[in-house]
Amino acid sequence: MNEEYYELIIKTNENYVDALSDAVAMLCDDGIEIDGNNIIVRSENDLSYLQTQLEDITTPLKINVTFNYSKKANADWMAQYQASIEPIEAGEFYIFPSWHEPKNDRINITIDPALAFGSGHHATTASCLEMITKYVKQNDSVIDVGCGSGILGLAAKKKGALSVDLCDTDPLAVESCKENFQINNETYDSIWEGSANKASKEYDITIANIIADVLVMIAKDLKKITKTNGLLILSGILDKKETLVTEAYNDLKLLNRKLKDEWVTLVYQKEINVK
Numbered sequence: 001m002n003e004e005y006y007e008l009i010i011k012t013n014e015n016y017v018d019a020l021s022d023a024v025a026m027l028c029d030d031g032i033e034i035d036g037n038n039i040i041v042r043s044e045n046d047l048s049y050l051q052t053q054l055e056d057i058t059t060p061l062k063i064n065v066t067f068n069y070s071k072k073a074n075a076d077w078m079a080q081y082q083a084s085i086e087p088i089e090a091g092e093f094y095i096f097p098s099w100h101e102p103k104n105d106r107i108n109i110t111i112d113p114a115l116a117f118g119s120g121h122h123a124t125t126a127s128c129l130e131m132i133t134k135y136v137k138q139n140d141s142v143i144d145v146g147c148g149s150g151i152l153g154l155a156a157k158k159k160g161a162l163s164v165d166l167c168d169t170d171p172l173a174v175e176s177c178k179e180n181f182q183i184n185n186e187t188y189d190s191i192w193e194g195s196a197n198k199a200s201k202e203y204d205i206t207i208a209n210i211i212a213d214v215l216v217m218i219a220k221d222l223k224k225i226t227k228t229n230g231l232l233i234l235s236g237i238l239d240k241k242e243t244l245v246t247e248a249y250n251d252l253k254l255l256n257r258k259l260k261d262e263w264v265t266l267v268y269q270k271e272i273n274v275k
Contacts, residue, residue: 008047009068010039010054016063019238020054022262025122026211026236027053049170057213090126091133093155098183107158110183111151124235127258127265128152128209131233134256135267136161140204143167143225145196146214146236150177150188152207157186161205166191167198196221207233212241219248226270231255235265242266 012020014037021039024032028050030043041047051067058065087096094106102108132152136142138160144153147166157164168174171193181188192198196206196218206226208215215222215234226232232252237245242264246254252268 004071004073006043006045006047007070007072008041008050010041010065011037011068012039012058012063012065013037016065020058020063020065022238023054023057023211024050026124045172049172053170057211088126090129091131091155092159093129093133095129095151107155109151109154109158111149111180123260123263124209124237124265125151127260127263128207128233128235129155130258131256131265131267132156132159132207135231135233136205138162141165141201141227142205142207143196143199143203145206145208145218145222146210147177147191148173148209150180152209153177153188154181154184154186156205156207157188158184163189165189165199165203167194167196169193169195196225199225201225202227203230205231205233209233209235212237212245215245216248223249223252223270228270228272230270232268232270233265234268235263237264237266238262239264 010020017034017037017039021032021034024039024041030041033040041050051069085097087094087100089106092107094103094108095111096102097112098110132155136156136159139162141163142156142161143165145167147153147168150166153164153166166177166188174191174193177191202225204227206222208222222232234245239259239262249268253271254266255269256267258265
């Protein structure tokens with residue numbers, strides 16, 4: 001256990017606590033505590049990236065929020081948190097931390113929540129895993145945009161994808177992804193810091209579990225890198241923002257929609273050569 005840990009306290013109006021806690025859950029998976037109007041995140045990893053990303057979200061929306069970021073001496077909270085994390089099943093996959101045993105009848109993926117950006121526990125990740133189970137086939141080429149821990153790219157690889165590329169704008173996520181592929185004895189073709197606009201080829205399946213506003217912002221890039229008749233698996237969409245996404249992708253064919261809690265996952269097919 002590290003001797004120190006990082007703590008980020010996000011204070012906001014009570015009207016925004018739920019929405020911001022959902023955003024935090026999408027951006028990291030290091031354990032969230034809600035205390036009144038405070039959202040508290042603790043991690044062994046530097047959390048300054050989280051504050052920056054939340055500022056990027058809240059400033060344009062004029063949401064009243066303050067941040068208190070500090071480094072503290074470690075206690076036993078990490079062990080307690082690890083003890084509270086149970087494995088999950090989603091689609092054909094069994095996602096489990098390294099202190100649990102794998103299952104013989106499932107596709108196993110090891111992710112340690114305290115050391116990663118996505119462990120499958122969030123509704124959007126679980127829904128994406130179900131869609132990967134349904135749609136990824138042997139020899140598909142796949143890209144995971146906003147890869148976080150790499151869990152979705154790992155799932156695609158374990159489903160038989162021939163090639164998997166990954167990218168994330170956060171350098172810590174890129175390193176986390178590399179580590180998790182190594183832990184799971186899997187290989188990727190390429191990984192980079194950045195987004196879909198840096199891709200150099202087209203893919204059978206494009207996966208992007210981000211947030212609705214970003215999905216709209218990079219819609220043109222995601223369509224461009226998807227082959228004709230290829231699929232886009234889009235998630236991270238709060239139900240109240242679903243219309244923004246469906247309008248941005250209305251030139252594609254909607255194949256599937258899944259609502260889990262208040263989060264929506266959409267699967268589109270690019271039937272024509274959309275630019």
